[in-house]
Amino acid sequence: MSGDSQGYKVVLGVIGADCHAVGNRILTSVLTQGGIEVVNLGVMVSQDEFIDCARAEQAGAILVSSIYGHGELDCQDFRARCEERGLGDIVLYVGGNLVIGKQEFAAVEAQFRDMGFDRVFRPTVDLAEVIALLKSDIDQRRPAGLRNSRALPAERLSA
Numbered sequence: 001m002s003g004d005s006q007g008y009k010v011v012l013g014v015i016g017a018d019c020h021a022v023g024n025r026i027l028t029s030v031l032t033q034g035g036i037e038v039v040n041l042g043v044m045v046s047q048d049e050f051i052d053c054a055r056a057e058q059a060g061a062i063l064v065s066s067i068y069g070h071g072e073l074d075c076q077d078f079r080a081r082c083e084e085r086g087l088g089d090i091v092l093y094v095g096g097n098l099v100i101g102k103q104e105f106a107a108v109e110a111q112f113r114d115m116g117f118d119r120v121f122r123p124t125v126d127l128a129e130v131i132a133l134l135k136s137d138i139d140q141r142r143p144a145g146l147r148n149s150r151a152l153p154a155e156r157l158s159a
C-alpha cells in the first residue's frame with residue numbers, strides 16, 4: 001500500500017460525547033497507508049464540526065465513528081444537516097459499536113442506511129475493504145472530468 005493520497009480526502013472523527021480514541025487512531029493510520037488523506041478531528045466531534053471541516057477541506061467523504069452506543073442519537077439528521085449546508089452529495093460512512101448492547105447487525109445497518117448513511121460498518125470490518133469501497137464511492141460521486149482530482153462541483157463550494 002502506498003501513502004500517496006491520489007486525491008482521496010476524508011474527514012474522520014468520533015461523534016458526540018464519545019471519547020474512545022484508539023480506533024480513531026488506527027483508522028487514521030490504516031487509511032493513510034492505503035492512499036487516503038485523512039483530516040482527523042479526534043474525539044467528541046459535533047455534526048457541524050464534521051461538516052465545517054469537510055467544506056473547508058473539500059473532502060470527498062465524512063467518516064463517523066461511534067463507539068459508546070449512542071450513535072443513533074448523535075447521528076440523527078446528519079444527512080439532512082449535510083444537505084442544508086451544501087454537502088448533500090458527500091459520501092457518508094458510519095462505523096463502530098453503533099447501538100447499546102448486542103443487536104442484529106442487519107437491523108442496525110438498515111436503521112443507519114435509513115438515516116442517510118451510504119455505508120454502515122461493524123467493528124470487525126476489514127479496513128482494506130473499507131479503503132477500496134471509499135475510493136470507489138468517492139469516484140462515483142465526482143463528475144467524470146474530476147475523477148481522481150480534489151476539486152468538487154462548484155455548487156458545493158458556494159453553499
Ligand code: B12
Nearest residue numbers: 018019020021022023065068069095096097100101121123
Ligand atoms: C478502552 C475503553 C474505554 C476507555 C476509552 C479510553 C480512550 N480514550 O480511548 C474509557 C475507560 C474512557 C471508556 C469509557 C466508556 N466506555 Co468504553 N470501552 C473501552 C474498550 C475496553 C476498548 C475500546 C477500544 O479501544 N477498542 C479498540 C479499537 C481498535 O476498536 P474500536 O474502538 O471498536 O474501533 C475499530 C472499529 O470499531 C472500527 N470503526 C470504528 N469507527 C469506525 C468508523 C468507520 C467509518 C469504519 C469503517 C470503521 C470504524 O474500526 C476501528 C479500528 O479497527 C471497549 C470494549 C472493547 N473491547 O471494544 C469499551 C466499550 C467501547 N465502552 C463502552 C462503554 C459503555 C463506555 C462508557 C459509556 C462506560 C461508562 N458507563 O462510563 C464510557 C463512555 C465514555 C465516553 N464519554 O465516551 C461499551 C460500549 C457499549 C455499546 N456500544 O453498546 C464497550 C463496548 C464496553 C462494553 N462491552 O460494554 N471506555
